[in-house]
Amino acid sequence: MGYGIRIRRTNRRKFRINKRRAGLFLVAVIGILIGAAAAIGGTVHYIENKPTKLRANVDVIADIPVITDFVSAKTMERPGEQRKIKYIVIHETGNAGKNANAASHNNYLHTKANSQQKSWHYTVDDREIYYHIPDNEIAFHAGDGLSQDGGNRNGIGIEMCINPESDYEQTLENTAKLAAMLLKAYDLSIDSLKKHEDFSGKHCPDHLLSEGRWDEFVTMVKDEMNAE
Ligand SMILES: [Zn+2]
Structure with missing residues (x-):
């Protein structure tokens, strides 16, 4: 039991x-x-969201010289974080001072390199283009922090000069050529062409928007993409 x-x-x-x-x-x-x-x-x-591979560097677009002069890496302007490229973001410098051309904006970026979180990839005037930060790295131009689908995180920022001795119409043409080249290089459609205003509501590119010429500019870029 x-x-x-x-x-x-x-x-x-x-x-x-x-x-x-x-x-x-x-x-x-x-x-x-x-x-x-x-x-x-x-x-x-x-x-x-795999980072986009950098396209081959170019020295000339059409007949416009492109001067590559990268800002030092690991600075506030260029943390060096790689990302996927989704947009081309168009700006104007807002600087109407004499000699505020592409070269002087390049100097500005290099001088300020570790003092501010403000940066972009290209500056265009009527004669040349400066290339400051590799296309596939984050820069700070769209005023939207590091938001997931935002302009800073995903966009290549292009500043157009508005200095008085520079021919604005020629600057527009040069910018259209650059934007078209980048859209094609990164397999993006014309819908990826954006203005700063699309991301943070800032009235930029100011002149272009004030004159109601954004659609005209988009057509210029489209025509450049279809050329060749
Ligand atoms: Zn802007």
């Missing part, structure tokens, strides 16, 4: 242990499934 009771007790204990083991096993399986799902999700997210 006593023997029989011991067996029953043993069985009960075994059953309790098994139940606990089964519970632990279930928790482990659920954990593994969640981990796997997260890993797959993370990979998909990584693939979708």
